[in-house]
Amino acid sequence: MINVALLQTNIKFCDAEYNHSHVRELIDEAMAADKRPDMIVLPEDWSSGFSDEMFHHMENFIEPVDGPSVTVLKECAKKHKVWIVGGSIGTQFEDGMRNTTFLINREGEIVGDYSKMHLYSDMDEDVPYLHGTEMNVYETELGKLGFMICYDIRFCELSRTYALRGADAIVVTSNFPNPRVSHWRTLLMARAIENQMFVIACNRVGPSPMGTYCGHSIIIDPWGNVIAEGGDEEEIVTGTVDFNEIQNIRSMIHMFRDRRPESYPNDMLLPNK
Numbered sequence: 001m002i003n004v005a006l007l008q009t010n011i012k013f014c015d016a017e018y019n020h021s022h023v024r025e026l027i028d029e030a031m032a033a034d035k036r037p038d039m040i041v042l043p044e045d046w047s048s049g050f051s052d053e054m055f056h057h058m059e060n061f062i063e064p065v066d067g068p069s070v071t072v073l074k075e076c077a078k079k080h081k082v083w084i085v086g087g088s089i090g091t092q093f094e095d096g097m098r099n100t101t102f103l104i105n106r107e108g109e110i111v112g113d114y115s116k117m118h119l120y121s122d123m124d125e126d127v128p129y130l131h132g133t134e135m136n137v138y139e140t141e142l143g144k145l146g147f148m149i150c151y152d153i154r155f156c157e158l159s160r161t162y163a164l165r166g167a168d169a170i171v172v173t174s175n176f177p178n179p180r181v182s183h184w185r186t187l188l189m190a191r192a193i194e195n196q197m198f199v200i201a202c203n204r205v206g207p208s209p210m211g212t213y214c215g216h217s218i219i220i221d222p223w224g225n226v227i228a229e230g231g232d233e234e235e236i237v238t239g240t241v242d243f244n245e246i247q248n249i250r251s252m253i254h255m256f257r258d259r260r261p262e263s264y265p266n267d268m269l270l271p272n273k
């Protein structure tokens with residue numbers, strides 16, 4: 001059994017100092033709960049928010065891998081001996097910038113990362129950032145975890161790859177906007193049911209220059225049951241997951257016996273139209 005806390009924060013646009021201290025406070029609050037979390041998840045771009053204009057001046061916001069935002073997360077993880085899925089941070093790598101989630105262990109060490117594969121070109125996210133290309137499943141003491149960031153939830157290829165690579169859960173970090181809460185909930189529900197795995201998804205709330213965000217951070221089990229769900233205000237959403245349930249569900253409906261890879265065409269590999 002793993003206790004999870006999703007920090008459904010109201011991110012202050014371009015105010016890293018405020019966001020850093022606010023997240024520290026929220027982590028302290030989450031860790032004071034009776035059911036102490038084993039894993040804390042933050043939203044996408046938790047230290048800055050984003051706008052399409054920002055994407056044209058990303059050099060002003062970008063951080064090195066060991067920059068101030070990652071440092072906050074490492075310190076919090078070590079202080080509370082908790083796993084953190086560090087939302088995402090605009091990160092400078094040797095070959096360019098990426099929108100990257102860091103997985104941090106109880107000792108405060110980075111033990112994994114995921115860079116957003118599907119960049120949201122309608123908001124110019126593909127102007128500063130390189131597309132992520134790695135789809136790693138990280139084996140941790142909590143279970144096997146794969147990651148998605150926001151727009152990625154629309155792409156079933158990514159979640160199915162994680163399922164075939166043995167993930168127990170997809171952990172999603174997001175800045176998913178209004179008025180698309182029905183897309184958010186339905187896509188996440190589908191990703192859980194079609195892959196018979198857990199979906200643990202943290203979204204933000206509040207305003208930015210782009211509009212407002214729909215919250216509804218959610219934990220869904222492999223049957224499609226909602227274990228916990230937030231509203232549209234700032235809050236910490238908590239729930240307990242048991243990854244052993246995956247095998248029970250998969251033994252009731254044998255999708256992973258009945259899929260027909262030998263019959264599927266290679267159309268998924270066709271270039272975009």
Ligand SMILES: O=C(O)CCC(=O)C(=O)O
Pocket residue numbers: 120149150151152154175176177180183
């Ligand atoms: O998929 C959507 O509707 C929104 C995606 C988005 O805002 C993002 O990826 O930043």
